[in-house]
Amino acid sequence: MDAAETTDAVTDESRDVGPVVRADRVSREYRVGSATVRAVDRVSMEVRRGEFLAVTGPSGSGKSTLLHLLGGVDTPTEGRVLLGGRDLGRMNERQREKLRLRRVGLVFQRFYLLPALTARENVELPMAEAGSDRKERHERAGELLARVGLGDRTEHRPPQLSGGQRQRVAIARALANRPALLLADEPTGELDRDTSRDILELFLDLTRSGETTLVVGTHDAELAEGAGRGLRLVDGRLAT
Amino acid sequence: MLFEHAWRELRRHPGRTLLALAGVAVSTAMLLDMLMLSDGIQESFRDLFSTSDYSVRVTPAGTLPFQTGATIDGVDELRRRLLETSEVTGVGPVLGSNLLAAGDSVRVFALGVDPDRQGIYRLLEGREPAAPDELLIGDDVRSQLAVEVGDSLRLRTGAFLGGTGGDGASARTFRVVGRADFLYASAGERPVALRIDALGTLTGRRDRASFLMVSLREGLDADSAVAALRERFPGVGLASVGELLEQARERLSYFRQLAYILGTVSVIVTLLLVGTVMAVSINDRYGTIAALRAMGISRRTVLLGLGVETLVLCTAGAAVGLGLGLATAEYLGTILADFPGIPRAVRFFVFDPGTAALALGGTVLGGLAAAQVPAWRAAGLEIAPTLHEEEL
């Protein structure tokens, strides 16, 4: 990404004082039959601008659920989440949807790219939804794909790409609308060691340059160690 | 991008898409054929009846033309009295009778007419019969009996089961002076035309007619004119072409019912087919759809994308179906032309652009409606639980 854009992103961010995202004693309960499962149990935390935070914990400890709560994908049954200082609980679904589109980038274990679209078109999709014009999003998609190292694969479709390449496309897509917060749930879960390392490098690069703030939920020890800070969940609670 | 994506998405599953397209095509073809059938016969009858100015038929009381062997007596007198009324401008009597030709082996249907006042054939070749021994033939007779204009043909009366032949057998040799297209002829009827007085003499039925074709003063409403004439001519049956059409419509109503039922069935088939195909295709994509929704892609965008996909599938299938339906209708039409007792000129399947648009619209709207169910379910998925489920 060129210097102008980096500066732009930084100035945009610097308008927000305080953490990018903050959770105040948030819980998320699921009712399964007559039982109630507390997937996330009174978690308080915050993420500062430019941070690279790893959320770890055994399977079922609530990593995915916490990420969903932070991104406004899910709503807490208790407590509140402030994204860029705004209380997600005070928004309606439509407003949260808009906020997710413009302020949050999501990366999934299974990539979830549209297989019928090219890499470039996949990256353009959130921009099209946000209403940016054709020429602008075409160019930006090209830049983003170059940024994640896929400058020569823009017209390939996901089935023609390797797992690592697909995840890079997904990361480029997540960055499309210049989100304040990037959430990646098990981003290396389907990738081999070397490819996972490349993704870690990319994440480090993106956070060090101040392009985004990143929270990953992961089992991957190497990825977790690479992150600047770590949080561990056990049974939905923060372990200290 | 929406249409492009829809098209590519369909092409990703060529087998599934081809099957769905074939199914949609077949049911659209059926729908088109049934729509063409439902009012095709009627339209076609209307065209047939409006080929001449004779908008009223006078028949023996209580019958339709040629429905029975009954005839009207005192035709000359009736004709004169009809022409005296202010409504009537022309009267053309028609007498029908079965005759035998070619050494009694072939039956022909002879139509006695006043060549100057008739609306039942169009001269194609030669001239009208001017003398009592002159005859017009149709193409059936020409090919089956191998007679041409200028040849002679010997015809004989005889007794027919349920036929309209006279009592005593008599014969006469005719000169073929022309060839005509008989508008109302049905398959196997082998019509010929001659002067009504000549046929009356030959069959012993002078001054009689099977029915009269009556033309009315221009600008007169046929139905009210017929009502007025009925009062003054109680001894005969009077019907306007509109009334005859209505009767034909009633008699053919089972064709229409059949068409409606089968047309409805084909729309239901489209609904089930498109609904199933889209449901299967959408179910495969729950994870992706939930991820898109998590990313802030709106419900509307998801619905639009799936809708366009359905639209492309249905429109492509329906377009193929229209071609298929036309070809089928053409083929069925040639078979049904031989339907006994219905004029060959009557077409069962009549195409018009409105019908095609209706078939296309029926399929596309039906398909879109059916796809709404899985599409709304997908668009309305709870995002986090779906992502959780898809992870497993």
Ligand SMILES: Nc1ncnc2c1ncn2[C@@H]1O[C@H](COP(=O)(O)OP(=O)(O)OP(=O)(O)O)[C@@H](O)[C@H]1O
């Ligand atoms: N939609 C749901 N309905 C019921 N229970 C749920 C639902 N989503 C999550 N849970 C439960 O909440 C708990 C936390 O799940 P979550 O997916 O957040 O864990 P995780 O740490 O991401 O696990 P993994 O490492 O396997 O991805 C689990 O017990 C899970 O079964």
Ligand SMILES: [Mg+2]
């Ligand atoms: Mg998880």
